[in-house]
Amino acid sequence: MRILVSNDDGVHSPGLHTLARVAQRFGDVRVVAPDVEQSAMSHAITVRRPLHYTQTRIEGIEAYRVDGTPADCVALGAHHWDKVDLVLTGINLGLNIGHNIWHSGTVAAAKQASFLGIPAVAFSAPVDEAGAEPDFSALEPYVAEVIETFLATPRMPLLNANFPLEPKGLRWTRMSVRHYEGLVIPGEDPMGRRHYWFAERPRERVEPDTDRWAIEQGYGSLTPLRLDLTDGDRLAQVLDERPDPEA
Ligand code: MN
Numbered sequence: 001m002r003i004l005v006s007n008d009d010g011v012h013s014p015g016l017h018t019l020a021r022v023a024q025r026f027g028d029v030r031v032v033a034p035d036v037e038q039s040a041m042s043h044a045i046t047v048r049r050p051l052h053y054t055q056t057r058i059e060g061i062e063a064y065r066v067d068g069t070p071a072d073c074v075a076l077g078a079h080h081w082d083k084v085d086l087v088l089t090g091i092n093l094g095l096n097i098g099h100n101i102w103h104s105g106t107v108a109a110a111k112q113a114s115f116l117g118i119p120a121v122a123f124s125a126p127v128d129e130a131g132a133e134p135d136f137s138a139l140e141p142y143v144a145e146v147i148e149t150f151l152a153t154p155r156m157p158l159l160n161a162n163f164p165l166e167p168k169g170l171r172w173t174r175m176s177v178r179h180y181e182g183l184v185i186p187g188e189d190p191m192g193r194r195h196y197w198f199a200e201r202p203r204e205r206v207e208p209d210t211d212r213w214a215i216e217q218g219y220g221s222l223t224p225l226r227l228d229l230t231d232g233d234r235l236a237q238v239l240d241e242r243p244d245p246e247a
Helices: 014-023 070-080 105-115 137-151 211-216 232-241
Strands: 002-006 028-034 053-058 061-066 086-093 120-125 158-162 170-172 180-188 194-202 220-224
Touching: 002 014, 002 070, 014 028, 014 053, 014 086, 014 120, 014 137, 028 070, 061 070, 070 086, 070 105, 086 105, 086 137, 105 120, 105 158, 120 137, 137 158, 137 170, 137 220, 158 211, 211 220
Parallel strands: 002 028, 002 086, 028 061, 086 120, 120 158, 170 220
Antiparallel strands: 053 061, 158 220, 180 194
């Protein structure tokens, strides 16, 4: 089995190294990842300039660092390696639950695989606030268990996996949708220039059975995702009530 591993934290991220190491138990692994951090790039792609890559090695694994986005990396990796069977992304340094799924480059890299018809799993975990080098070795058995579960569920094209640092187990969940206040916090740099930080504050409580709920309960969260954003309920409703939008 050919497994392409990518992320949005960059090719030197310890989360990527943990994931690539576990992936080796399941097949041939190749890493194609951004040369610098590309967090919160979502599904951006590079269209106004060409992409370049440089070969390197990560933990003895064939790897390539790319001057592009996470989605670029998966597209380029799948182009250069025939018949990739599985794409794994992460382990992101930071959870990708709820609305963060929309912003995440790690999830977008997995989505890019899904667009190419390749099954994919995105992995994320919290990091210590202290800024120390994260150690995800305790998560390795859970990463392996998620890969096994995913491979045993062949009709699932795209999965978003999140872990607390010490999971009690794994739970199937849905995406938490909370609205948030987008806070723009003004400040001043050392040269006296105005600058702005974007921050957020949730407006609702955590709903049961969601990804956020599972993490708060100490479980790893597994959410099947889809590329079709259509709101099927609303579509059925308008087709019923107002089949011609112009009428
Ligand atoms: Mn990231």
